Amino acid sequence: MLPTQRWSEQGLALLQLLLVASFSKSEERVCSLMGEPEEPQLFKTGDIILGGIFSFHSTFKTVESTYVHRPLPLQCISLNFRAIQYAQVMLFAIEEINNSTDILPGIKLGYKLYDLCGSIARSYKVTSFLNIQNLYIFLYVSHFATCACLSNKVRYPSFLRTIPSDYYQSRALAQMVKHFGWTWVGAIRSNDDYGNNGMAIFIDTATELGICLEYSLPFIRTDPPEQKQKIIETIKGSTSKVIIAFVNHMDMDVLIEEFAHHNLTGYQWVGTESWISDSQNAQAKGHYILDGSIGLAIRKAHVTGLREFILDVKPLNSSGNKLFIEFWEKTFEKTLKQCTGYEDLTQIKNSFHDMSLMPIFNNVYKAVYAVAHTLHTIIGCGDTCSNTIASDPQVILQHLKKIRFKTKDGEEVYFNQYGDPAAKYDIINWQPKKDGSVEFVTVGLFDASLPEEKQLHIDNLTLTWANNSKQVPISVCSGTCALGTRKVLQKGKPVCCYDCIPCAEGEVSNKTDECEKKETEFLSYTEIMGTILTLSSLLGACLTATVAFIFFRHRNTPIVKANNSELSFLLLFSLTLCFLCSLTFIGRPSDWSCIFRHTAFGITFVLCISCVLGKTLAVLMAFKATLPGSNLMKWFGPRRQRIVVLAFTFIQVVICIVWVTANPPYPFKNLRHFKDKIILECALGSPIGFWAVLGYIGLLAMLCFILAILARKLPDNFNEAKFITFSMLIFCAVWMTFIPAYVSSPGKFSVAVEIFAILASSFGLLFCIFVPKCYIILLKPERNTKKNMMEKKS
Numbered sequence: 001m002l003p004t005q006r007w008s009e010q011g012l013a014l015l016q017l018l019l020v021a022s023f024s025k026s027e028e029r030v031c032s033l034m035g036e037p038e039e040p041q042l043f044k045t046g047d048i049i050l051g052g053i054f055s056f057h058s059t060f061k062t063v064e065s066t067y068v069h070r071p072l073p074l075q076c077i078s079l080n081f082r083a084i085q086y087a088q089v090m091l092f093a094i095e096e097i098n099n100s101t102d103i104l105p106g107i108k109l110g111y112k113l114y115d116l117c118g119s120i121a122r123s124y125k126v127t128s129f130l131n132i133q134n135l136y137i138f139l140y141v142s143h144f145a146t147c148a149c150l151s152n153k154v155r156y157p158s159f160l161r162t163i164p165s166d167y168y169q170s171r172a173l174a175q176m177v178k179h180f181g182w183t184w185v186g187a188i189r190s191n192d193d194y195g196n197n198g199m200a201i202f203i204d205t206a207t208e209l210g211i212c213l214e215y216s217l218p219f220i221r222t223d224p225p226e227q228k229q230k231i232i233e234t235i236k237g238s239t240s241k242v243i244i245a246f247v248n249h250m251d252m253d254v255l256i257e258e259f260a261h262h263n264l265t266g267y268q269w270v271g272t273e274s275w276i277s278d279s280q281n282a283q284a285k286g287h288y289i290l291d292g293s294i295g296l297a298i299r300k301a302h303v304t305g306l307r308e309f310i311l312d313v314k315p316l317n318s319s320g321n322k323l324f325i326e327f328w329e330k331t332f333e334k335t336l337k338q339c340t341g342y343e344d345l346t347q348i349k350n351s352f353h354d355m356s357l358m359p360i361f362n363n364v365y366k367a368v369y370a371v372a373h374t375l376h377t378i379i380g381c382g383d384t385c386s387n388t389i390a391s392d393p394q395v396i397l398q399h400l401k402k403i404r405f406k407t408k409d410g411e412e413v414y415f416n417q418y419g420d421p422a423a424k425y426d427i428i429n430w431q432p433k434k435d436g437s438v439e440f441v442t443v444g445l446f447d448a449s450l451p452e453e454k455q456l457h458i459d460n461l462t463l464t465w466a467n468n469s470k471q472v473p474i475s476v477c478s479g480t481c482a483l484g485t486r487k488v489l490q491k492g493k494p495v496c497c498y499d500c501i502p503c504a505e506g507e508v509s510n511k512t513d514e515c516e517k518k519e520t521e522f523l524s525y526t527e528i529m530g531t532i533l534t535l536s537s538l539l540g541a542c543l544t545a546t547v548a549f550i551f552f553r554h555r556n557t558p559i560v561k562a563n564n565s566e567l568s569f570l571l572l573f574s575l576t577l578c579f580l581c582s583l584t585f586i587g588r589p590s591d592w593s594c595i596f597r598h599t600a601f602g603i604t605f606v607l608c609i610s611c612v613l614g615k616t617l618a619v620l621m622a623f624k625a626t627l628p629g630s631n632l633m634k635w636f637g638p639r640r641q642r643i644v645v646l647a648f649t650f651i652q653v654v655i656c657i658v659w660v661t662a663n664p665p666y667p668f669k670n671l672r673h674f675k676d677k678i679i680l681e682c683a684l685g686s687p688i689g690f691w692a693v694l695g696y697i698g699l700l701a702m703l704c705f706i707l708a709i710l711a712r713k714l715p716d717n718f719n720e721a722k723f724i725t726f727s728m729l730i731f732c733a734v735w736m737t738f739i740p741a742y743v744s745s746p747g748k749f750s751v752a753v754e755i756f757a758i759l760a761s762s763f764g765l766l767f768c769i770f771v772p773k774c775y776i777i778l779l780k781p782e783r784n785t786k787k788n789m790m791e792k793k794s
Contacts, residue, residue: 041115042091042112044111046108050110051113055116056083059076079327081350086360088310090111092303092309105383107375139400140159142163143364151418164421172425178206181476183212185211185212187215195218239477241266241267242270243270253284256284265289265467267466268466268475269466282438288436291430292468294443296426378399401415424446424448427458443458484502485502485503488501540576540763550778570607571765582601584596593682598690606651610644612728614641620711662689708724709725
């Protein structure tokens with residue numbers, strides 16, 4: 001017996017290949033069916049009869065049995081336009097075949113189409129009735145039965161279908177959920193073979209991909225109110241923001257109404273082919289709760305001439321046409337006797353005109369042609385066909401499984417070893433329009449025939465999400481653990497729910513968010529580079545000491561005495577400190593070293609620049625003092641020069657004290673840039689404090705540079721303003737380059753950049769200001785005389 005999934009919901013579940021009595025082994029009935037035989041809703045005689053089962057009516061009147069009298073026949077109600085569309089597709093395909101000379105020439109196909117009335121029990125009865133009508137061949141080709149269980153050829157050896165198995169759909173849904181990073185989702189499923197089997201495969205695949213389900217709720221539209229309320233409460237109490245809805249379209253209609261009633265908006269829905277492209281769901285009251293939904297749909301298809309045929313229902317010209325008569329009367333709201341014959345179905349706008357299910361119509365079309373091609377092969381049709389057929393049902397079944405053909409529109413049709421077609425799906429996104437309606441936008445494709453890593457393709461840029469957002473929703477139980485922490489599962493919850501706790505001392509987190517011991521580095525650069533920078537610092541300190549010695553030996557010479565020799569020695573002392581302070585950046589960071597390295601750097605450099613600024617001001621004042629009536633040097637003598645240097649330096653000391661007091665630098669384990677190592681470095685504490693220190697240095701340097709430019713052409717044999725100008729130019733260039741390099745350098749490299757800037761600017765000041773003087777003192781002593789200076793002035 002076949003599973004009953006979707007029979008009552010979707011109408012046709014099967015197309016049954018039925019051969020008339022003239023092809024049967026015996027005219028004698030072996031067994032009979034109890035009760036009244038079911039009459040077909042539509043029929044037409046022919047050489048070979050194809051049977052079809054549809055839900056032409058969605059439901060039936062419920063009558064309680066007294067168990068005294070024989071139950072009355074089902075009273076079918078609620079005409080289902082969709083099932084009539086399916087029937088029209090089947091009739092269209094049969095008519096095409098009967099009019100064709102390429103397939104089954106000389107053979108006329110007939111049909112018998114039966115009504116399920118939305119009753120599972122009735123489906124058993126109709127199937128049983130068809131199976132004992134002097135017939136010995138009973139095969140099934142379904143256009144809409146997707147349950148993966150039907151691929152089991154041991155249990156269902158004679159079942160084939162033209163719609164992909166839910167095995168592929170369920171796996172595709174899981175891959176899509178993984179694609180968007182949703183690891184914590186909820187699920188609702190139809191409580192039938194379709195929903196239960198499909199959801200079981202989804203859960204298995206999702207588990208493999210690291211996705212967890214917060215809940216999985218069964219639902220069927222006939223559930224009592226308390227069951228519906230339980231679903232609402234479960235969703236309201238959940239933390240997941242994505243809901244997988246593995247339900248048929250009629251169950252979805254009820255869910256839409258319930259969720260809209262409780263205003264359950266803001267959830268991201270992921271749907272199956274049963275409802276994601278169903279226009280009736282998109283037009284249901286409260287459909288706005290599904291805006292932004294994404295899901296799988298049967299690939300778009302086109303069958304030439306089909307739309308016109310579906311809309312051309314002619315009850316007066318139909319044999320066995322009582323169903324079409326009922327349809328005509330309901331559509332035009334008049335009895336057949338009242339019809340004038342001029343009624344035009346194309347002018348009536350109702351759900352019968354909706355062609356959004358053309359992919360499903362195409363499945364019906366292909367199912368009929370698959371049977372016809374099989375018969376064509378078995379009968380041995382040439383110019384005409386014989387009237388005999390092989391008596392072995394297995395022969396017919398094997399031919400049907402191996403059939404391969406192309407439709408008139410170029411689509412290739414075949415079955416795999418499980419009786420399933422190739423699995424290809426469009427990925428559909430519900431995008432609301434300004435008028436409140438919904439547009440089904442194709443945003444991707446899933447093709448199971450490709451390698452797994454290439455099966456799913458989605459254009460993320462064209463997607464619209466829940467609440468009309470353009471941002472991908474986030475649905476996780478626990479966020480990503482930060483570097484230096486590890487996962488600890490929460491008791492009683494799935495593996496997607498965990499807490500993040502810090503790793504132990506000397507451990508870092510790996511790719512699996514587990515802690516492991518790793519090498520700890522506290523050098524901020526490689527060993528070779530560290531050696532080079534250390535030697536450079538010591539070399540610079542030695543050079544300043546050497547220059548200081550030379551200046552001291554020649555302290556009474558004009559070139560040393562010019563421009564305040566006291567400031568020259570103070571400048572040499574500050575430069576020595578600048579070289580040595582770079583050494584504080586080497587070694588294992590500690591609380592005191594982190595504070596000392598930045599404050600020492602800031603204060604020594606301000607002391608250095610203040611000395612240069614004092615010397616520059618001295619040059620300017622000295623020139624102004626030579627003018628008649630000027631007494632500027634009286635107000636800017638050596639004492640006041642010392643005051644200027646101390647005042648500028650004191651401001652930097654205050655800035656450093658405020659920084660250290662408010663939020664000082666501190667040792668920090670850098671785990672961001674290197675997963676295999678822990679880098680010990682000094683965090684700035686307050687970035688504002690650091691940039692204030694650096695900004696103040698830059699301010700003084702710019703002021704000094706501007707004054708040096710003004711004084712560079714003053715007539716003085718020993719005027720060092722030109723050298724100060726060049727040294728400040730180098731200093732500013734180094735530190736302007738330092739800022740972007742420091743900001744963009746990751747982790748330990750930022751420290752190397754800072755040391756390089758310190759050394760480069762210090763060497764620039766040393767070589768530009770003092771080396772020219774040392775050259776004159778040691779190699780051009782004739783220029784280092786008072787007489788030479790006086791001659792130059794004159």
